[in-house]
Amino acid sequence: MNNSWIVLPILFQLVSAVVLLLTWGNIKIQKIVSILLSAIGLGIGIWLFLLIYNHGIQVTQSGNWPAPFGITFVADTFGSTMVLLASIAGFSVSIFAAGSMSRARLRFGFFPLLHFLIMGLQGAFLTGDIFNLYVWFEVIIISSFVLITIGGKKAQLEGAIKYVALNLLASIFFLIGIAFLYGLTGSLNMADLATKVQEIDNKGLINVTASLFLVAFGIKSAVFPLYFWLPASYHTPPAAVGAIFGGLLTKVGVYAMVRTFTLIFAGDVFLSLILSVMAALTILSGALGAMYHRHLGKIFGYLIICHIGFMMAGVGMMTELAIVGTVFYLVHDIIVKTNLFMVSGLILKINGTQDIKELGGMYKSKPLLSLLMAIPLFSLVGIPPLSGFWAKLFFIKGGLESKEYFLIAFIILGSFLTLWVIAKVWSEVFWKDAVNLPKKSKGIFFHELSSTGKWVLVLPVIFLSIISLYIGFGAEHIVSLSQRIASELMNPASYIETVLSQKTIEP
Amino acid sequence: MELLLIFIIGLLHAAGIYMLLRRSMFKMIIGLILLGNGVNLLIFLLGRLVKGKPPVIDEASKVFTEIYADPVPQALILTAIVIGFGLQSFAIILIKRVYKVLETDDLDDLNSTDEEI
Amino acid sequence: MKSIIFQTASKYLLPLLLLFSVFILLRGHYLPGGGFVGGLMAAIAFILYSFAFGLKETKSIVKLNPRYLMPVGLAVSILAAVSPWLVNLPVMTGLWYDEPLKLIGMVGSSLFFDIGVYLVVIGSTLTIMFSISETI
Numbered sequence: 109m110n111n112s113w114i115v116l117p118i119l120f121q122l123v124s125a126v127v128l129l130l131t132w133g134n135i136k137i138q139k140i141v142s143i144l145l146s147a148i149g150l151g152i153g154i155w156l157f158l159l160i161y162n163h164g165i166q167v168t169q170s171g172n173w174p175a176p177f178g179i180t181f182v183a184d185t186f187g188s189t190m191v192l193l194a195s196i197a198g199f200s201v202s203i204f205a206a207g208s209m210s211r212a213r214l215r216f217g218f219f220p221l222l223h224f225l226i227m228g229l230q231g232a233f234l235t236g237d238i239f240n241l242y243v244w245f246e247v248i249i250i251s252s253f254v255l256i257t258i259g260g261k262k263a264q265l266e267g268a269i270k271y272v273a274l275n276l277l278a279s280i281f282f283l284i285g286i287a288f289l290y291g292l293t294g295s296l297n298m299a300d301l302a303t304k305v306q307e308i309d310n311k312g313l314i315n316v317t318a319s320l321f322l323v324a325f326g327i328k329s330a331v332f333p334l335y336f337w338l339p340a341s342y343h344t345p346p347a348a349v350g351a352i353f354g355g356l357l358t359k360v361g362v363y364a365m366v367r368t369f370t371l372i373f374a375g376d377v378f379l380s381l382i383l384s385v386m387a388a389l390t391i392l393s394g395a396l397g398a399m400y401h402r403h404l405g406k407i408f409g410y411l412i413i414c415h416i417g418f419m420m421a422g423v424g425m426m427t428e429l430a431i432v433g434t435v436f437y438l439v440h441d442i443i444v445k446t447n448l449f450m451v452s453g454l455i456l457k458i459n460g461t462q463d464i465k466e467l468g469g470m471y472k473s474k475p476l477l478s479l480l481m482a483i484p485l486f487s488l489v490g491i492p493p494l495s496g497f498w499a500k501l502f503f504i505k506g507g508l509e510s511k512e513y514f515l516i517a518f519i520i521l522g523s524f525l526t527l528w529v530i531a532k533v534w535s536e537v538f539w540k541d542a543v544n545l546p547k548k549s550k551g552i553f554f555h556e557l558s559s560t561g562k563w564v565l566v567l568p569v570i571f572l573s574i575i576s577l578y579i580g581f582g583a584e585h586i587v588s589l590s591q592r593i594a595s596e597l598m599n600p601a602s603y604i605e606t607v608l609s610q611k612t613i614e615p
Numbered sequence: 616m617e618l619l620l621i622f623i624i625g626l627l628h629a630a631g632i633y634m635l636l637r638r639s640m641f642k643m644i645i646g647l648i649l650l651g652n653g654v655n656l657l658i659f660l661l662g663r664l665v666k667g668k669p670p671v672i673d674e675a676s677k678v679f680t681e682i683y684a685d686p687v688p689q690a691l692i693l694t695a696i697v698i699g700f701g702l703q704s705f706a707i708i709l710i711k712r713v714y715k716v717l718e719t720d721d722l723d724d725l726n727s728t729d730e731e732i
Numbered sequence: 733m734k735s736i737i738f739q740t741a742s743k744y745l746l747p748l749l750l751l752f753s754v755f756i757l758l759r760g761h762y763l764p765g766g767g768f769v770g771g772l773m774a775a776i777a778f779i780l781y782s783f784a785f786g787l788k789e790t791k792s793i794v795k796l797n798p799r800y801l802m803p804v805g806l807a808v809s810i811l812a813a814v815s816p817w818l819v820n821l822p823v824m825t826g827l828w829y830d831e832p833l834k835l836i837g838m839v840g841s842s843l844f845f846d847i848g849v850y851l852v853v854i855g856s857t858l859t860i861m862f863s864i865s866e867t868i
Binding site: 239243246249250253254257260262263265266267268269270272273276277279280283284286287288290291294296339340341343344 | 635640643647651654657660661685694695698701702712713716728
């Protein structure tokens, strides 16, 4: 189906960024405008999702150049679901940022950059061209560079150096991969590549190219041995930035991995072995790192790595059932991780510290808020019937089906260690008796805020908690959605057919 | 020409990686710039080098019959250069800020975010 | 640099370079050139001027804050990119006016896209240069 409106989510975020750039410096207006525009963006995300869900894959050829020559934008079920999730996360982060970020940071243009970042994400999810994917990745990283340094604290700058260097290196690897792919096939359109790569006899060259993509996406999505930039940098920026980073930036790497390894490099045995080993080690190292640390931001940072490992394991097994698990986990993880970083920001706002040894007594002083915070924490562990449980069920089923017993063992181990970490966080932060806190952090504390100020901080957490409860209790909808996505991914014939059959439109 | 390019690309990559492995922040950025240039040349080389055959069709014919220079790698390189320009100028400003705040150029002194628990 | 030769030269070079950057912008569709290169040239003209006369003087001739050129340029580009939607074509399709105009040549939506790029490049390059030289 040809529909030139599917680029609307990208363009709308760009327009929002432009509007916010024009109101530069006037923070009050920026806050309101950003929240309003991201609400409309969320509406557009829902519209696109429903359109794709009801009418199937939609394609547009930008510039009216027919398929393998121009840049194609494709909205399939996977892409449109990710667009919807990104708009949900963007909406809640924009509300949370309006309440939690200091004025000095907002004055440096936080809101326009947030919208540029989301534009990059939407573009990456909707593009059907591998070089265009690179361009969107660069849009994402350049906005994230500025967001991670915004405010310019000492720790932030230190973290930023590591983040910037490793991400630039990842872009270079990605570009080398694209150069090889273009040299081998003479095409950049992903659907066209899918057919052309299968025809190449020299499998060694394909493996080398695939490994380059693996390293590039591996750095972006923080898998073992390439994750060291993440725990060094993700806890340094303010919670609103951490939320959007933790929720979406590593997941876009996973998205790119799923997309390229199911479409272009499908059925590569060598690759899926490497992916499985990396996945197992990622789960283990992420979980061990989370057990060791005391700073909430760092614990959640390592948990991101651990759970990236789960999704990688699904990609490594490469069966339809395992991909269902990966997609389900992706949906669950984006919502929950965004929420968790906001929760950690809320805890910082209430208590002035994020060290779990110094925290305590939250359950006694703020019982309702604690119950609210329990939802993302225990969804993450996957206690049935909360959302994490169903995804893991599919991983295990998929693993049993393809006889990947050692991966199942690592997934179960990873889940246990996550449970251990979350139980520790729960007992230290919420159940332990309150310690007399040294007043460390400057700025306004939670109890000093007006009631609107409090609600602005709590509402996005409630919003995302309701969504993750829905994912848990309404799991059948998400499962049927994930099954549809997985069958589209594993049988890409209709995707290829839809993209390549589009001809030039006569005016 | 291909052979010459191969050696230049190899040299740029080797020099870039060598610079990346140094301890100085500034040399790390230089390394990344060299690597970026090496990759641009690699795209140029892998897009096949054709001398003096522009991709222009005669008015009479409808498709290419002869060999022609592929315009796509040039577009890719141009895009990569523009993106590289933005990223590198940001990275240079960043290391300047870091140098001002932390007063060191040594990457080994930048490990406080790793060491604290 | 307080050199009389350089200062006098850059005074005359500034309008010339700006004119040349517009020329490069306009020839960009079929010949080497375009918005990005043109914008860089215009920015270089101002940077050259700031070498000769200093930052303050340059800011006084630029008048408006170059930061605002970025959203304006982006807005022009977006409008040019989405204009094909009006006639039911995909985004970024080139819509052309049939007859070439005098001096400018063919006019179409890609020209306006390039003008937007031109403005964004001037804005961002000048912002970067001003903020770097302010802190040195």
